[in-house]
Amino acid sequence: MNIPYLFFTPQGRVKNPDFLEIVLETCNKNDFIVVSCASGARSLQATKELLSAGFKHVKNMGGGYSSWIENGFLVNKPNIPILVQST
Known part of the structure; x- marks a missing residue:
């Protein structure tokens, strides 16, 4: 699962204010x-x-993840369609 710790914004990296709350709802x-x-x-x-x-x-x-790849460990990427929003 992906629970972002930081968000990348135009102002720079911003800590996810809900990080701990989301983890507590998801994990024991x-x-x-x-x-x-x-x-x-x-x-x-x-x-x-x-x-x-x-x-x-x-x-x-x-x-x-960079080190994982450099060490040749297996990566299994699911085939999930990417949705593109047109403007």
């Missing part, structure tokens, strides 16, 4: 959770926040 504090992002930096911040909130089994995927 005893669930085993691996947090990732592209490089591992944002996910490290998110991991720290989850641990501070009392989640017991949270790990950051060091190096993120």
